[in-house]
Amino acid sequence: MHPLRRLFAFARPYRRDAVLATVWSVANKVMDVLPEILIGVAVDVVVNRQDSFVARLGVPDPVHQLVLLTAATALVWAFESLFEYLYALKWRRLAQDLQHVLRQSAYGHLQALPPDTIATQRSGRLMALLNEDVNQVERFLNTGANDLIQVFVSSLLIGAVFFLLTADLAALAILPIPLILVAAFWFQKRLAPRYAGARDAAATLSARLTNNLRGMATIQAYTAEAFEAAHLERASDGFRARNAEAIRYSAMIHPAIRIAVLIGFVATLLYGGVLTLRGELGVGSYSALVFLTQRLLWPMTRLADMTDLYNRAMASVNRIMDLLDAPLPPRPARTLDARPAGALAFEDVRFAYAGRPALHGVSLEVPAGRTVALVGGTGSGKSTLLKLLLGFLRPDAGRIALDGLDLAGVDPQSLRRHVAYVAQEPFLTDGSVADNIAYGERDADPARVEAAARAAEAHAFVASLPDGYASPVGEGGAQLSGGQRQRIALARALYRDPAILILDEATSAVDNETEAAIQRSLARAAAGRTVLVVAHRLSTVRHADVIHVMDHGRIVESGSHDELLTRDGTYAGLWRLQTGETLDAAAQADAPAAAG
Template sequence: MTASPVSAPLSSGQRHPLRVLLSLVSEEKGRVARAVASSVINKIFDVMPEILIGTALDVVVRGKDSFVAQIGITDPVQQLTLLGIATFLIWFGESLFEYFYQILWRGLAQDVQHRLRILCYDHAQHLPTSFYEENRSGDLVAVLNDDINQLERFLDRGANELIQTFAAVILVGAVFFIVSPLIAVIAFTPVPAIIAGAFWFQRRAQARYDAVRARAGGLGARLTTNLQGLQTIRAFGAEVRETAALTKESLGYVEANRAAIRVSSAFIPIIRMAILSGFLATFLIGGWLTLTGQMQVGAYGLLVFLTQRLLWPMTGLAEIADLYERAMASTRRILRLLDEPRGEPHGEHDATVSGRFEIDHVGFRYTTGPGGVTDINLAIRAGETVALVGPTGSGKSTLIKLLGLFIRPQKGRITLDGVPLADWSGERLRKSMAWVPQEVTLFAGSIADNIAYGKPAASREEVEAAARMAEADGFIRDLPDGYESQIGEYGQKLSGGQRQRIALARALLIDPAILILDEATSAVDNETEAAIQRSLAKMKGKRTVILVAHRLSTVVHADAIHVMDGGRIIQSGSHDRLVECPGLYRTLWNIQTGHAEMA
């Protein structure tokens, strides 16, 4: 498409999902017009063979007095020859424009699918951390994949069929009224019943297809979780139990689909009976008019054939309505995602970051569970190494999420270099902060590619320098392919300590003013912990480092240690000072060093 794939974010507001869907193709009006024109022209050619059959019957029965004779060709053989040539040209035209409309509609469907998927993915990347804490990743995958595919299927098939159905009604109706207004009125009698049936179906199906999409999200979430946790499933011998759980989820999806199918399956038989009434009326009344000499045989044959052409395509309204309702249910889910507010800062302040934080009476509580922080007051100087320690659930991770602006404080304020954190440019913040989490995410590819993830244009010398600073260069060079070694999905070919050091190298490569390590040493061996400690010692005073740790041996050299419990800071000081004073820090230190009796 000509538009940027992430231009003009969509929002549902009070708009109908169909209007939102149409807005996706609004910038392709010329292309849509060509697709619509190809569909209509194809339908014109599609209707004409019935007219030729009626004309041929007229030639066979009336000979020199036929309709064709009125254009100057009186010989019946020549008339049939002309009709044969016309038939060839009509079939060729029909085939040609079928090719055109398929190319145009399918191409448009693919482009809309691509644009919408990129738009949704781009939006998802900027959602706050709280969104992912409260929603299943499988639901998001279902929206980005299955729901968007539903829209593609509707545009690929449903839009063309809808246009051609209406074109057939108009074209055939015009011929009917020209040939016999009486039969036209009779033949059109079932149309209101068919349309009413389509609306009835649409109302009944909407809730059922919403349920189908919700079940699809649940099934996707279960599959995603299980595939990521296969090792844990095997380790606990839970294969049978997890298969049973997946079977239950899959059956729920099947049952939701069956409920929708029961409604859609009832539509065609009802429409068949409406069609039968119109066909029988044309068949009997037209036959009577022909027998009494009020209508020519050719005209009678034409109307009988066209009755089928008029009414039978309307059975396709059931399939179109089915595609439409699935597409609208998917659109509603997509819009709910796009309506989620972004968590990224939208400020404009853009300056070099030194790394000085001021936290003033900050509070935050989760709406979906316990945890958070209360009345936090803290000053972090630029270039200082600060540690946050405390038991699980004490608020450490919440505080660093607030500092990284992954969540926003509900009370108080946080400033960076004297400027409110929310006023900073999001791009500047991300370039100035680096994060090393406990659960490292690496991507399939080489070690060099993963280290350079935050700075793709980095030279090999820069990559290797970052690896040396993270104490990773040695083990990397011992690998058969060195920095070009392929690490597999999630870095599964590496040990936990190796992944952690690569993550640290990745963070250091961008030379951040602020480095946050969230439990980066909690699950590594002593050698990796010592390597990370040496790395931290090298950068002391050069950047602001914020450590979150359970393993207190990692933080002994920090400039300041803040002990958290119950969402509050209860102690602060250096390691030596905190060990000397009674309190939680000394208790934790004694437990970890094997001197619990001293607490």
């Protein structure tokens, strides 16, 4: 489908505004053409006096005729100014409204897609789409749409006047128009793919910049500034080269159109003058036609800018609509209104990423109110199980049940309202500490915020901040340490008071003190809720009720910490690797705890 049709289909609710804006544009152009005609009539009055065109309308006195023409001119200019104000107001409001709705729709659609979509699409490219592409459409609606309408209307109006006055001269005057249109379409056909390539190159450049800004500390730590600058230079050169291809064609449009305009203007000037000298055309008519030729043809020189703006906008429209057309995963109608008990069951669950198996018939149960851990090496399938549970992915086979209810038939959003998730790298919004703890709520309860922070052992460091809970955390939590960010993330989970608490490598990047604090918090948080913990660091999960050891998408061992050490299997090997302890030392260390 043509991008303009895709935009019209999307903008259906704004059709009334677009029609009204078009009406004001047309009315303005009608008023814009009339002064040139009135100039011709005024010349006719001065030359022919009592025999002028206006005299035949019943105003014989030449002075009165000029007064009448002056009043008419003033009125026309007033209406032209009024209609210009109205169309500018309407088009710009439409541009602002549509860019707002486009951005919100694209972002909303992106939020409804699985989180892995951002990883595959690259965040920099999506940022370019949500910002620059949407702004490109806005720029086209601000000026380009009105320009295209007015060029078309002025061509019709002035062409009609020409044919009314002299058909021969009209044919000469409009002769360049087909040439101009053919040239414009020829250039447009060649510009469209080049602008699409330029937008892709711009997105690649944006992705590179976003990635480098996020990793600036690593770049400097590895003294890789020159290396990354070279990468950026190549991306920027690619963008420049793609733009240069488009510029070569767009720069040719203006001179080509000017030559065609010159042909039409010279024809009117010369042939019209000859007709006037022969007495076949009035002086006033000749004057009007010369001015109207300017009005007819010179706006055509702006076709270069219009074509340029149009092609850039259409390339952006295609990118935005391609995102909006991306199919959404199905959302079942059933919801979880009451708080679930929290019993989970994975039954023969299988999943593969693009044909690469990640889970091979995994079955496990998580009783309500119990703490269950998943451990294993990278790529063993632990995080995949969590994504399936949260509804970010769907199993290829098998099922996941909550309190005996198959989650395949449950709206994932209603499930997530009863789940709190703490990731390895917690997301913090650029707001205050309280905003992040009560994340997602407009009217946070200060008492609950503080209680959650205390439960996560975050209150002490929050209280030491300059503004306490009102202290800003910075972009991505940049003003906090890694351990502090993790405690805020845990406090956010506890503030929600979920039926199910999920921790995905929540202690893998924190120091021993923070890990100990999180473990104490978890011991308190586990009461009355189901806790599912994924960890590499086994010290985090040693007190879990059950530990499942995963390897290459399968559960290879299950049991408590002591049971797994006694078996001297995979878990025991991992424990020795991480702690350096022998099994006897580990058993002795755990004996008092077991006795207690």
